[in-house]
Amino acid sequence: MPTSKRKKRDWQGDQSEQNPYANLPQLNMFTYQMSEVVRDELKQGIEINGETEEWAFDLNEFFAVNQAGNFCA
Numbered sequence: 001m002p003t004s005k006r007k008k009r010d011w012q013g014d015q016s017e018q019n020p021y022a023n024l025p026q027l028n029m030f031t032y033q034m035s036e037v038v039r040d041e042l043k044q045g046i047e048i049n050g051e052t053e054e055w056a057f058d059l060n061e062f063f064a065v066n067q068a069g070n071f072c073a
Contacts (some may be wrong), residue, residue, distance in 0.1 A: 004016065004024060005022060005024070005027070007021045008021035008022065008024050041055065042055045042057065
């Protein structure tokens with residue numbers, strides 16, 4: 001866990017002080033494993049204007065979230 005996250009969680013200041021780490025955003029890390037079906041599709045590429053192009057996978061689009069922090073459909 002990064003130092004700043006630990007400090008946010010464990011801050012022990014007195015009652016008159018506000019936790020200086022309180023406004024730090026929560027960071028969530030996710031991992032995933034592509035199925036073999038998807039991997040096979042990626043290896044084949046995609047045909048565009050008669051030429052086979054490497055398939056592009058957009059992590060930003062895959063992990064897009066709405067204002068509430070929920071994954072977009």
